Amino acid sequence: MLDELDRLTVDWSDLHKARAQTNEILTALAEDKQAMTHLLERAREEEDLFDKCEHHRLLDKLVVYDALDRGFRIRVHVSTEDHRDRPHDHRFTFTSLILRGHYRHVRHQLVGRPEGVPEDAQDDFDAQDSDLRVIPRFVTNEVAGNCYTLHHSEIHTTYTTPNTVSLFLRGPAEKERSLITERETGRVWWRFGEDKEKAARKGSKRISKAYYDELTARLRGMEVL
Numbered sequence: 266m267l268d269e270l271d272r273l274t275v276d277w278s279d280l281h282k283a284r285a286q287t288n289e290i291l292t293a294l295a296e297d298k299q300a301m302t303h304l305l306e307r308a309r310e311e312e313d314l315f316d317k318c319e320h321h322r323l324l325d326k327l328v329v330y331d332a333l334d335r336g337f338r339i340r341v342h343v344s345t346e347d348h349r350d351r352p353h354d355h356r357f358t359f360t361s362l363i364l365r366g367h368y369r370h371v372r373h374q375l376v377g378r379p380e381g382v383p384e385d386a387q388d389d390f391d392a393q394d395s396d397l398r399v400i401p402r403f404v405t406n407e408v409a410g411n412c413y414t415l416h417h418s419e420i421h422t423t424y425t426t427p428n429t430v431s432l433f434l435r436g437p438a439e440k441e442r443s444l445i446t447e448r449e450t451g452r453v454w455w456r457f458g459e460d461k462e463k464a465a466r467k468g469s470k471r472i473s474k475a476y477y478d479e480l481t482a483r484l485r486g487m488e489v490l
Contacts, residue, residue, distance in 0.1 A: 266293060266300040275336035277358050277436040284414040287337070287360035291412060291432045294339070295364055302490045304329035305341070305481050309474065317459070318477060319470040322347050324425070325480055326433075333437050340433040343480055344368075344425035350448040352399040352422045355415070356458060359435040362412040364489050366429025370407045373399040373420040375444075397453055399446055420444070430489050 273290060277283045294300060308314040308329045317328035323345055330339040344366065352373045377397035399420050407413070407423075415421060417439050442455040484490050 266297040267303065269293070270330060270332075270339075273332070273335060273337065275434075275436060277336060280358070280414070280416065283358070283436075284360065287414065287434045288362070288412045291339075291360060291362040291434055295362060295432055298490050301329075304339075305484070305490070309477055309481075315474075315477070316471075318472055320472045320476065321345075321470065323349065323351070325472070327477070327480065336436055338435050340435070341484070342429075342431040342433050343483070344427060344429040346427040348424060350422060350424075351445055352401075352420050352448065353445045353456070354420050354443050355417050355435075356438040356440050356443045356456075357435045358415065358417045358439070359433060360412065360414045361434075362432045363407050363409050364430045364432060365409055365487055366426045367406065367408040368423045368425040368429055370405045370413075371401050371422050371424070372403040373422070374402045375399055375420050397446075399448075417443075428483070428487060430484065430487065 269290070275283055275286060305327065308318065308327060314328050314331060317326075317331070319326045325343045325345065327341040327343070328338065329341055330337075332338065342361075352371070375397075376399070405413075438458055442457045444453065445456050446453045481490070
């Protein structure tokens, strides 16, 4: 499995082909628990990978393989017990395979002009001062074993159960920022890549080796590893 990852190149310009290819590789990796364990152990010790592992309000992201020069990066996502209705897009197209748990997946239509949000709105901006809105259009229930690909232009949100675990394979960034909205508060803001993030935000997401060990222990307890 690891040799296959080292040979893998993903071309996202052919979305149909990329969807089938990434579905196949994530399914094979999920079934190879020895390879999964090895990737997590290696990511703990390799600083360029460990520095990309982050704790967010809604989920923890563990970067276990990075080959964006060949078109992909692999993360393990572990959902928290928190939840917010935050429709958003991504800077990149990705494929996600649910390993454990389930969630409600809502896709949205964007109404209005995101250009109305100030260029420097990295924290929050009152959406009521613009004509930007997101409207729910399509809902699916994603359960363990489901795998889907989402284009970077799509707006979506996920309502996860605690300890939902996913394998997440993303492509290279195709834009410099993604749009985050919060329905409950009416806020909207941009999310930038790590090269343009504010230092305070970047530092607030970092995790310790002890927390990383706690997460991997939980993954073993959930029989993901």
